[in-house]
Amino acid sequence: MTDPLVTVLGGTGFLGSFIVNDLVEAGYSVRVACRHPGRGIRPESDRVERVTCDIRDERSLRPALEGSAAMVNAVALYEEKHGLTFDQIHVDGAHKAARCARDLGVKRQILISGIGASTASASNYVRARAQGEQAARSAFGDTTILRPSTLCSRHQGFVSALDMVTRLPVIPLFGRGNTRLQPVYAGDVAAAARRCIEMSGTTGKPFELGGGEIYTYRECIDLMLEHKGIRRPKIPLPFGSWHLLATLLGLLPKPPLNRDQVILMENDNVVGENVGTFADLGIEPLSLRAIIGGERPHPCRT
Template identity: 50%
Template sequence: MAGERVTVFGGTGFLGRRVVRRLAGEGWRVRVAAQHPAVPDGADPTRTEPVRADIRQEREVAEALEGADAAVNVVSLYVEQGSTTFQAIHVDGAARVARRAREAGVARLAHVSGIGSDPDAGSPYVAARGRSELAVRDAFPGANLLRPSVLFGPDDAFLRNLAAITRLPVVPLFGRGRTRLQPVYVGDVATAFARLLGDPGTAGRTHELGGGAVYTYREILELILAHQGRRRPLLPVPFAAWRTLAALAGLLPDPPLTTDQVALMATDNVVTPGAATFTDLGMEPAALAERLGECLPA
């Protein structure tokens, strides 16, 4: 909303940068809160203010929220390192942002989670995401929860990693490659944040955000191979073998594969029937095939 202030925690990340640009473009005064704050490329510098904020630090979170009308938390962690754990970031950090936002009199809060988030999941990452939803709603009952499927866009890790895999002489599949995914364009998710914050009537709702088409993992690899003009055999690899590889990779300082990633690839990641979606926000999301050319060089 024009003239109102919003604090975006994680505003320098892959999704956060798009959220900042979108909100600033719609007239919000945006506070970009991050450990290493900066104004994202393409964002209106007259409407953006970088501030240092680590969501593990009470004082920094409170200061970042001073005078804010709304707040967004898009901080994410995919690999645990030392004390930087899923619990510290996704649960305790998210709860801290929500509690401090309520105490500061912030009117709206939007929190990113993910499709399939479940506090009882076997995957520590997925379980932490599920606990984060409970913690946020407990501290700020009117918060919006946004559950995107796997994000894609220019320079994203998802497509970049798959493109690297397709350069191998033989492309390994997770199982038989039948896991269903609904990749969602990062710009569409940023727009969803803006629409929710701009409409007070959506307070307290949860939206599952999937792209315009569902693909199997095999179909996504085939799309990328066709886009890059490559031909490669696709080799089914049992999930048991992937779990063993991930466990061994976990011994490395910066593992290229984690057991959580393997667990995610063993389960369909698509919008739940009956869930509120982009349609409820008056949006028609792009499908991966429609945006592939702008996200991945041929």
């Protein structure tokens, strides 16, 4: 392939930036499309074009997708505020983007969703993710769905949350801290997105992307404490108390925790069965231990 164009909706975000960098390094031209495309320091490359686009607005989606061979939708909304709803972004927006992509002859669509997406979830966010998958597929049948577990890099995402919580003198656990998690390196998910653009056998399939090792939440805390060379007491805190705390914190202008995040922590977030995985894409994902330790991302196996 010679320099094909890929539009990354949400390309300035945490995962979006990794996807853009990975594509550029692999020789693609990339169009970053979001509401504030100038934000973020990376990537600066003449292979990267930045366009203003709101996923709710078809008139801005069309020029963002015109001429693209593939689209990756990495747009996120984690909290309903300022009149923005999960339905607008994750369901209706995903549908609009998929329909525009189909109308404009975009060949491949990758939708970033999340492990655990379910229409039966108590979380509005998680339900919207599942409905968004259906909405994207209804407009673009060959949509490849990538469902990562909790994302991190050496200093961002879940690792940054672990760093913050281990600064406390006493660490409150979600319940007994037994929820199983499979934190995944954002660079590995970015590599998976590119593989899905390139590998025709991935069209229309769901992939669940978890890191190299599964840990309980308590073990994740212990890894960070070990990395810092410190000890802290940990206390179990029932989920009912976390829900109350999330409700109270919701009164703040920028709440550090919300109800949907508490619900997410009530359920295991690990790769399930009957779905594609990193192994099918020839990628050996890093473990949380390796990410925290700053192990250099290894090259993919194929």
